[in-house]
Amino acid sequence: MKPIFSFLILFLWIQNLGFAQTNLLGKVLDGKNQPLPGVNVFLKGTFDGASTDQGGSFQFETAETGAQILVFSMMGFKSQEVVVELSGKTLEIPTLILKEEFNELNTVTISAGAMEASDEKKSVILRPLDIVTTPSAMGDIVGAFQTLPGTSTVGNDGRLFVRGGDASEVGIFIDGLRVGNAYGTTAGNVPTRTRFNPNLFKGTFFSTGGYSAEFGQALSSALALNTKDLAKRNQGDLSIMSVGGGYAHTLANEKRSLTVTGNLFDLKPYQGIIKQDFDWERAPYGRDLELAAQQKTAKGGLWKVLARTESGGMKLWQAQPGVADRGMLIHVKNTYSYAQTNWRKAYESGWSLFGGVSYSSNKDRLNFGGTEIERISQLTHAKWTASYDFSDHLAVKNGAEFFRNDYSEALTKENLERNFGDNQGYLFTEWDWYISQKFVLRSGLRVGFSALADQKWLDPRASLAYKISENGTLSLAAGRFHQLPEERFRVLNANLKNTESGHLILNYLYQKEGKTFRAEAFHKSYDHLVRFEGNPQNPQSVRNEGEGFARGFDVFFRDRESLRNTDYWITYSFVDSNRSYFQYTGQVQPDFAPKHNLSVVVKHFVPHLKSQLGLSWSFNDGLTYTDPNRPGEMNSKTGSFQNLSLSWSYLPRPNLIIHGAITNVTGHRNIFGYQFAQAPNEQGRFESMPLGQGAPRFLFLGIFFTISKDKNANNLNNL
Known part of the structure; x- marks a missing residue:
């Protein structure tokens, strides 16, 4: 054996010489x-x-x-x-x-005026799960965003007010398509809610100003909601709540998914148990049906369909100052439909294409003390975009949009009607220049026209960001924004032109290990705001003559690391806003723009109890109003607004969730203004009554049960 072994060693050595x-x-x-x-x-x-x-x-x-x-x-x-x-x-x-590679993981991003929340982003501000578990929000999308910087809490309204702007100045988009009448119809000091459920969406983009040239017809803010892609599994979700119930069923495979959801709500049983200050003739009620479908196309694209229809109403007595009886009977009936479809695809060549169309239809039947009014609003939006990455340093997005807006309002008994129809067209382009991993510049231009207003306009916008440290970024944004007046004013004067706003924003963002700190200063100018004679219920001589400004700063801090099993954020906003608008002859602080806004949200998970405890506290320094018994306009101010809310989420089994929440635990008496009599009494004074919370507290209890082959599936999978 030894000679053979020696021969093998020699052979391998020779082989090694042959392959040097x-x-x-x-x-x-x-x-x-x-x-x-x-x-x-x-x-x-x-x-x-x-x-x-x-x-x-x-x-x-x-x-x-x-x-x-x-x-x-x-x-x-x-x-x-x-x-x-x-x-x-x-x-x-x-x-x-080696050349630097530019991508979302290692390049600086522009944060001026922008807050994003999605699974794809490193910086998560509010996810759908955050929305449904914020105690004061009660599952409402806008209610949760009211805890973020730049927003103001107007408790008797429920809509989103941003940096001294009216709620109508906030544009709401789903998958880039504009949503008409995104809030439910209400009256009589009853706050409204957004119509759509948080579990529809995988992420959100909320801008408090200086936003992309892609978004228009909004002076203050853009709230973009992005729907989910393919569902993960087949499952059914049953919900039983103190205000109603519903069921959602999902069918899914690797190529397509379909979810159909139906809900009923009725506050009549709840109002019978929990004492309210509202004088209901019929408590709010409603029903809705929703369909969401996703389909992967043959060549790697994704096609989506979303459709929703709902109806509801309420009937209540609205007390009147100086009147001893129950006051005015207000009856509201609403029907609403929304549908959209969109398609998107990214190509290996670097092109990304998107096309979509949406349709919103809202019909209100109102009865104010015997006066019957019917309002119909319809909005169609078609949009196409094409994006291309020329290189790691340069990317562009171009797009075209078309809007058709129809509106009518009628006195049905008198057979009187007024209406308008408008076609609007837009072109936009936006270029991202990645100059280095520390410096990025975005420049955009938006062009628009309105056939009814017979007006064309141009909106240049620009923003930049520079990474000043490993975790810190400094951003600057500036731009011009246009928005056509509200439908209720355009129907009175078809010649109304755009209102205008200029934005200037300076932002600092720090992110590290589950901590986010954001500080931002801003200045907004307003021109061509709507003014009129008389009062908002019967405006006369409507015209574009108003102007104003809003300036201030806000800070935001979120920490998910320092305290074990705890996530919390703190927000403070200061807004100095004045404008000449509506019936006011001079510049005044608007009644929807408190100067100081503060909110705190804390969520703590208790593993051994399988529970999450939540707390949120909101504060503002009060709202201005005009007291006709005193000289001047906006000459008075309410006391501070305060709302301490608590919640508890319990998971006794993987497919069962029990969630409870209560708002205004301390019972703080929040007043939002005063309603004054139209004429003085015998003593020469205008009698008044406070506009406060009809429900001092609101209690919610929900049980959510999931039926699926996957026994660990539950409603959290949808968030």
Whole structure:
């Protein structure tokens, strides 16, 4: 055996001489000609390679021969491949320069005026789960966003007010398509809610100003909601709540999914148990049916359909100042439909295409003390965009939009009607310039026209961001924004032009290990605001003559790391706003723009109890109003608004969730203004009554049960 063993050793030695090792060496630099340590250098398809040292140098040997591919790879830089010829000798590779790679993980992003929330973003502000578990929100999308910087809480309204702007100045979009009448119809000091459920969406984009040229017809803010893609599994979700109930059923596979949801709500049983200050003739009620479908197309695109229809109403007595009886009977009936479809696809060539169309239809039947009014609003929106990445340094998005807006209102008994119809067209372009990993510039331009107003306009917008430290970014945004007046005014004067606003925003953002700190200063100018004679219930001589400003700052801090099993955020906003608008002859602080706004939200998970406890507290320093018994306009102010809310979410089983919440635990008496009599009494004074919370507290209890083959599936999977 020994001679055979010696022969094998000799044979292997001869083989090694026949295939001599090649010694590869070289150096790698970055774009600034500085040594780049830690670069992986290897022969493609082999285990032969090495990493560069502190001087950027590498060296390794290989037995491979002939033409081979040498790969240079490092995170944050573009990989490069070099063809080499290996011949068993030392081969020195010419000095190689790796270029930086620009992507969402290693480049700075623009944060001025913008807050994003989605699974794809490193910085999560509010996810759908945050929305449904914020105690004061009671599952309402806008209710949760009222805890973010730049917003104001107007407790008797329920809509979103941003940085001194009216709620009508906030544009709401679903998958980039405008939603008409996004809030439910209400009256008589009863706050409204958004119509759509949080579990429809995978992420949100909320801008408090300086937003993209893609979004228009909004002076203050854009709230963009992005629907989910394919559902994960088949499941049924049953909900039983103190205000109603519903059921959702989802069918899904790898290529398509379909969810159908139906809900009923009726506050009559609840109002019978919990004492209210509202004088209901019929408590609010409603029903809705919703369909959401997703389909993967043959060549990698995604097609979505969303449709919703709902109806509801209420009937209540509204007390009148100086009147001893129950006051005026107000009856509200509403029917609403929304439908949209959209398609998107990203191509390997770098192009991304999107096309979609939406339709909103809202019909209100109102009866105010015997006066019957019917209002119908319809909005159609068609949109197309094309995005292209020229390189890692330059990307562009171009788009075109068309709107058709029809509105009518009628006195049904008198058979009197007034209406208008308008066609609007828009073109926009936006360019992102990634100058370096620390500096990015975005420039945009939006062009629009209105056939009814016979007006064309141009909105330039720009923003930039610079990374001043490893975790800190400084951003600046500026731009011009146009918005056509509300439908209720355009129907009175078809010649009304756009209102205008200019935005200037300076932002600092710090993010590190579950902590987010955001500070922002802003200035907004207003021109061509709507003014009229008389009062908002019967405006006369409606025209574009108002102007104003809003300025201030806000701070936001969120921490999910410092306290075990605890997530909390704190928000403070200061807004100094004055405008000449509506019936006011001079510039006044609007009655929807408190100067100081503060909110605190805390969520703590208790593992051994399978529970999450929530707390939220909101505060503002009060709202202005005009007291006709005193000289001047907006000459008075209410006391502070305060709302402490608590919640408890309990998961006794994976497919069962029990959630309870209560608002205004302390019973703080919140007053939002006063209603005054139309004429003075015998003593020459205008009698008044406070406009407060009809429900001092609101209690909610919900049980959510999921039926699925996956026993761990529950409603949280939808969030």
